[in-house]
Amino acid sequence: MSLFAPPAIYLVAALICCFLPRRGRAVLLLAVPVAGLVSIFSYAPGVHEVVQVLGFELSFVRMDGMARTFAVIFSIAAALAALYAFHVHDRLEQIGTLVYAGSAIGAVLAGDLITLFLWWEATALASVFLMWARRTTGAMATGMRYLIIQVLSGVLLLTGLLLHYYDTGSIAFDQLGVVSPGTAFIFVAFGIKCAFPLLHNWLADAYPAGTITGTVVLSIFTTKMAVYALARGYAGTEMLIWIGSVMALSATFLAVIQNDLRRTLSYSLIGQLGFMVVGVGIGSELALNGAMAHAFCSVLYQGLLFMCMGTVLYRTGTSKASELGGLARTMPITAACCLVGAASISAVPLFSGFVSKSLTLSAAAYDGHYFAWYALLIASIGVLCHTAIRIPYTVFFGEDSGKRPAEAPVHMRAAMIVTAALCVVIGVYPAPLYALLPFEVDYSSYTVAHLLTQLQMLAFAGLSYIWLMRRGLLTADKDVMFLDTDIVYRRWLPAALPAVSSSITAVWHAFQNLCLGALSFAYQRVEKVAAPGAILAQGWSVGTMMFVVIVVMAVLLFANLL
Amino acid sequence: MSELSVSTAGQIPALQIIVPMLAAPLCVLVRNARASWLIALAASGVSTVTAWLLVLHVGEHEPIRYALGGWLPPTGIEYYIDTLNATMLLLVSGISTVALVYARESIASSISSDRQYLFYTSWLLCITGLMGIAITGDAFNVFVFLEISSIATYSLIAFGKDRQALIASFRYVVMGSVGASFILLGIGFLYAATGTLNMVDLAARIPVTESPRAVLVAFSFLTIGLMIKAAIFPLHAWLADAYHRAPIAATAFLAGTATKVSLYVLMRFFYSMFGVDYSFGSLFLNWVLLPAAVGGFVIMSLVAVFQTDLRRMLAFSSVAQIGYIVAGIALATQAGLTAGIVHIVNHGVIKAALFMAVGCILLRAGHVHRPSLDSLYRRMPFTCTAFLLAGFGLVGIPLTAGFVSKFQLIQALLERGLWPIVVLVLASSLLAVVYVGRVIEIMLFREGRSSEGAASGGVEHGHSTGIHEAPLTMLVPMYALLALMFWIGINGEVTLDLAGEAARQLLEGMRVLTPGGVS
C-alpha cells in the first residue's frame, strides 16, 4: 500500500502524532481528512494498491461509487469532529481518532475480505481508546466490554471469510448473500457492528461512556462502515428488511425512556440504522441510494446532535435530561444547532433528512414492502418523540434547571455551525449528494405531496407532544438508568460465573486429591514393605532365603517336568 | 595386532588367568599394603591389556579354542573365547583395574594397613575366579572358578568395617554355597547324561542324549543355582547386605562384575550349551526368567526409592537393573540378547561409578545416610557431579550408556509385541528418576541442616564438619568410568555392534572348531 492511499495517510499521521506538541496535533487532525479527501478523489474507479501477503492478493483501494460515498462522508465527518475536538490535549485520544478514522476509510475501500477484516479489527482497537481516554473505572470496564464485542465481530468475520474461502477459493468482497455457513458468519459479523436487534446493546452501552469528543467520533464510523459492508455483500437480502424494521421500531421505545441524552441519541442512532438496513435489504438501486444517502446525512445530523450534547456536557458536567433545562438562555448557538440537527433527523423540509429518508421509504413502497414502510413511518414519527422534539425542548427550553453555562468554545461552535450548515445545504440543494451516490438518481423529494405529508406528520406530532405535555402525561425524567439486554453479560453471567468456576475448581481439586490420595496410599503401602528394615529391604535370614529357593525350585521343576 | 601367532602371543588366553593367579600369593609374600596394592594393580592391568587384545582378535576372527597346557579336550581343559567372553573379560579386568586405583585411599581408611595385603590377595583371587569363569570352555571348570571367586568374595565382604559385615558375609556364604552346589549337581547330571564336561561337546551331545530326564534335572538345578549367583529376583536377598557391608571399593568392583559374570554363565549354558530351542522352546525358560525380571525391576526399584542408605539403595537398584538384563536375555531374540549383553557392560560401568561416588562421600562424610547429605554439593562438588552424571546414566538420559541399553531393550520388547512390559520398564525408569532425584535434590538444594547440627554440636551421623573434596586418586578413576559411560552413550553403535555379534554367536550355538586357537 502506498503512503498516499487514504488510510495510510491517517496511519502515518497517527505515527507523527506521537511526537507532535498539542497544538500541532490538533492541526494535524484537521488537515489529515483534507489530504484524505484529495487522495480519495485522485483514485480512478477500479482496484488499486494490491499487495501479496501469505499468498493472498490484498487490494487496499477499490474505488467505486459506493466506496467513494462512504469514504467522502467519513473524511468530512472526521474533519468536523477534529474541529470539534480542537481543544483536546489527550494524545491517546487523538491518535485513536486518527487510526479509527483511517481504519474505517480503509474498510470501506477494502477490495477483499481479508483487508476488510484487518481494518475491521483496527477500528475496534482504535475506537476503544475514545472510551478509555475518559480514564474512569466505569469507562475502562465499558471499553473492555465494547472491545470484546467488537473483536467478536471481527473474529466471526475472520471465521466466515475463511469458510467462504474454503468453499469458493475466493476472498473477493462482492455480493455474498446468506448462502453458506461462511457467508452466514460474515453476515452476523456485520450485524454486530450494525447493531442488529439483540446484538445492539454494545452501542448504547459504550457510546455514552466515551469522552465528549470521542462519542462524536464514535457515532460516525463503526455503524456506517457496517452498513456499507452490508450493502456491498448482502444487498437485496430480504431478512434485512425485517431486521431493519425491528431495529427502527425497537430503538424508538428504548430511546424515549432514557435519561442520559447521549444514550437517547445512541438508541436514536440505531433507529436511523434501521432505515439504512431496510434500504440495503430491499436492494433496488433506489433503495441502495437511499441507504447510502441516509448514511451520509445521518452521519452529519447525528454527529451534530452528539456535538450539541457534548457541548452541554462540556459546560455543565452532565448530559442527563433530569438535570438539564432552559440552557437556551446562555447557549443560544448550541441550541440553534441542536434545532437544526433535530429538524434534519425528523426530516423537516429543507433539512438533510428530508431528502434522504424519503428515498428509502419510497423504495419500500415501490417494491411492495408495506410492513417495512409502516415500520419506518412509525419510526420516523418516533424520532420526534425521543430526539427531535424531546432533546431540544428538555435541554434548551422547557423547565429551567437553573444552570447558566457559557456558550460553547469557539472551535466547538464552529464545528457545530459548519455541520448544521451542511445539513441545511444538503436539504436545500441535494444534487451534489445525489451525484455522489453510486446509482443514477431520478428522484426529487420536493414534490407537493411529499411536502404535505411530511408537514402533516410533523405538525400533528408536535400537536400531540404539546397536548400530552399540557395534560402532564409525559413521564418526568429521573436520575435512573434502564435495563437492556446487556444485563445478560453484565449481571447474569457474572452472577453465574462463581458457581461455575467454583464447581470446576471443585472437580479439579477432587481429581487432584484423588490422584494424590491414590499416590500417597500407594506410597504408604509400598513403604510398609519396602522401607529400610521392612520385609523387602532387609537382609533375609538364611532360612527365609532357603525357603524362597525351594519354592522357586518347586515351581521350576513342576513346570518343566509336567 | 590382528595376527596372534601360536608361539608367542597365542598364549594370551592363559596369561589372562595365570597373571592374577600368580600375583595373589605374591601379595601374601610381600605382606606390605602398598606393595601388594601395586602388585594387584599391575596384575589387573596386564589382564586388562590381554583382554583388550582378545577383544580385538575375536572381533575379526573365529572364536578361539585354547587347550590349556596342550592337553586337548576331552582330556584337558579348554578355553573357549568368542566375542561374549572377550567382552566379559575386558569388563571384569577393566573395572577391577579402575577400582583398584580407586581402592587404595578408600581401603586405607577402613582396613588397618597390616591386613590390607590380604584384601588385595582376595581381590586378585576374585578376579582370577571371575575371569576363569568367563574364559573357560569346560563346564566343571566353571564350577571350580565359581568357587574360587565366591570364596574370595566372601572374604572381601568380611573385610567390611563392622560386625554386620561378618553376618552379611556369612549369609552370602550360605546362599553362595547353596547356589554353587546346585550348579555342581546340575553339571553332575549333565556329565551323567552325556559323559563330557566340555561345553562344545555338551552342546553337541545334549540334543541326542539318551537320558533327557537327567538333562532336564540338570537344567533346573543350573537355573536355580545361576539365579542365586546372579541375584535374580526373588533369589537376590543376599546381595543388599553384601554390597552394603563390604568395603566400598570392593562393592564398586563386585557390583560391576560379579553378578554379571554369573549372568554370562547363564547365557553360556542356556544358549550355547542347551541351545536356544531347548531352553526357550521346549522348556519355556522365558516363563521363569521373564516374570522374575519384571518382578525384579519393578519391585526392586520401588524398594530402592525408600532406602535411606545410599549403598542399599544402589544395591536394590542393581537387582532391578539385573532384571533389565534378564528381560533381554529371556526374550531369546537377537535384539533382546543384544540389549541384555550391552546392558551388562553399561550397567557394570554405571554402577561401579555410582558406588565409587558413594565411596568418596563415605570417606569424607563418614556416612551415606541420604537425609543427612544436605548441601553436600558445596563441599564435594566433583563427587556430587559424578554422582549426578552417573545417576543420569542409571536413569537412561540420552548421551549416557544407560540410554543405549534401554533403547535397545524397549525396541526388543516391542519387536516381540510385549508392550505391557515396555510400560513396566518405563515405570521403573521413572522410579529410577525418583530415587536418584531424591539424592540429587538433597545434595544440591537442601540447605545446611547438617551444618546447623554441627554448630550445635549434635551431629547424628559422624563428622560433617570439615567435609571436603575426595582425593584425586579416587576422583580420577571415577571420572574415567564416567568418560567411558559417555563415550559408550555417544558412540553407542560400537558397543551395540559388539553385543550384537556376541548375541549372534550365542544364538548360533557353539561351533566345533579345530582346537588350538586360530587355524
Place this chain on the structure above:
Amino acid sequence: MADMPTKPIDKLFKPVLIACGVLLLLDLVIDRHPKVPGEALPFFYAIIAMATFVGVIFACRWLHDVLQRPTDFYGADAVDAEEYPQDGLDRVDAAPASASRRQDS
C-alpha cells in the same frame, strides 16, 4: 426569551393548532399519489402521526416503570453512576451570571 411567565410550550400551542388545521384542509385538495394500502385514507398522515406519538408515549410510560433501575445498578463505578471526570470539562458559567456571583462573594 429572557423571562417567561408561562411555560414556553403554551405559546406554541395555538400556532401549531392552526398549522394543523391548514394542513388538514390542504390534504383534501392535494393528490398525495398514494402507493401503500391505507395511505389513501383521508388525513392518513395526521392520524398515524398522532396515534403513533401518543401510543409511543404511553407504551414508554409502562416501559419506564418496568426497565427503570438505580444508576448504580451495575455498581457504584459504572458509567451511569459516575461523574464525568473534571479535567475533561470546562464548566464555565455564562459571563453575566458569573460576574454577578463574583460580586456576591
Place this chain on the structure above:
Amino acid sequence: MNEIVNPIITLLPPLLVLPLIFYYGEANRNFREGVIIAAGVFLFIANVMIYRDVMAGAMPVSGEIHLLAGYSLKLSAEPMGVMFGLLASFLWVVTTVYSIGYMRDHDEPFQTRFYACFAIALAAVMGAAYADNLLTLFVAYEVLTLSTYPLVTHSGTDKAKRAGRVYLGILMCSSIGLLLPAIIWVASLAGTLDFVPGGVIADSGIGRTGIAVLLALFAFGIGKAALMPLHRWLPAAMVAPTPVSALLHAVAVVKTGVFAMLKIVTYTIGIDTVSASGAAQWLLPVAAFTIIASSCVAFTKDNLKARLAYSTVSQLSYIVMAALLATTMSVTGGAMHIIMHAFGKITLFFCAGAILVTAHKENISEMDGLGRRMPITFAAFAIAAIGIIGLPPLGGVWSKLMIAGGAMDINVFWALVLMVSTLLNIAYLLPIPIRAFFSPDPGVAPGQPSPRQETSAPMRWSLMLTAAISLVLFFYPAPLVELLALVQWR
C-alpha cells in the same frame, strides 16, 4: 563464500562460551556478559548464513555420530528448523542484554551458574532446531530439560525447589514414559528415525488406532508443549528469574516442545497420514480444552507472571492444534505462530521483569497508574498483548488466520475455539496495561502528574526492540512466509 554452512557451528558458540563464563565468573562481569553477547551475535550470524543457504535451495547437513545401531545424531537445516534457530539465537542476544539489566538491578546470586546453564540450554535449543532425526531431537530435548532445571530452582527457596520438582517430574516423566516409547515404536515400525517429508510410518501397516495412539504418545510425551493435564510445570517454572521465564519458558523451552510436535507431524507421521487416519480427532478436543481452560485460569491469576504463564499454555495449544489439524496451511500457521507468539510473549515477560525490578510489583492489582510512571514498558506491553491476542496490526493475526484457515479443512469448530480464545485473551491481557495507563495512581494526588520511573536502559531497549519486531512482522511477514514455503510437505 559459496560453501554451505555446517549446522554444527550453531552448537559451538553457546558451548565454547562456557569455559569463558566460568573463567571470568563473578569477578569480571562485564567481560563475562560481553563474551556471551559476542557468542550470541556470532550464533545469530551463523543462523543467518544457514538461512541464506536454505533460501538458496541448499540443505546444510552435518556429519553424524552413530548413537545406536542404525540411528545417529545428525544435524540438518530444514526450513522450520532454520526459522526456530534464527528466532532463538536472536532472542538470546536480546535476552542477554536484558538480563544484564535485570540480574544486576535485582542483585541476583549465582549469576555465573545462571549464564552457564543458559548457554547450555541454548545449545540444546539449537540441537533441537537443526535435528535431522527424532533421536537427535530427543537428545536435545532432554538436555534442555536438565539444563534448565537449575535455572528454575535458581533462587534456592523452598518454593523454587518445589517448582523444580514439579518441573523435572513432569518433563522427565512424560518424556521417558511417553515420548521415548513413541520414538522407539517409530523406530521399530519404520526402521528409521529420520525426518522424511511425508513421514515414515505411512507404509508400516500401523493402522488407524495405532496412529492415534502414537500421536497421543507424542502429544502428551512432549510435556514441553504443555498440553493439559501436563501443563503444571510451566506456571511452576515461573519462580525462575524473569529472563529465564522470558527466553526459556516463553520461547525456547516451550517452543522446542511445539516445534517438535510440528516436526513430528510433518516429517515422522506425515500430515497426510494424520489427516487420512483421523487420528487427531481424539486429541483436538484436548488442545481446544487447553486453549480455553488455561485462559479461564489466567483470569483468576493476579500474579502477572502466573497469568502470562497460563496465557503461554493456551497459546502453545494453538500450535499443537495447528499440528493436529495437519494441513499445510495450519502447520505453516503453527510454525509462524512460534515466531509471532515468541516476540509477543518475550516482550510481555520483559515488561513483567522490568516492572518487578523497577517498581517491585508482581501483582496486577497493584499496578494501577503504573503506566504513567513507566509508559514505555506498558506501551510495549500493550503492543505485545495485542499481538498475542492476534489483532492487527501485529503479526499474531497472520498466524491465527493461517491456523484457523487450516481448520476449515477439518471442522470450523476448531477455528471458533481460536476465536473464543481471542476474546478471552483480550479480557485478561488488555486490562493490565489499561489499568496501568488509565487508573488513578495511588501514589500521587489526583490531577498531579506521576513521576517518571522508567526501567533501566538495557531492559528498556530490549523490550522496545521485541515489541517493535512483533509490529514489523505484521507489515513484513514475507521472509517468514518464503522460508516456510520451502517446507516439503510430502
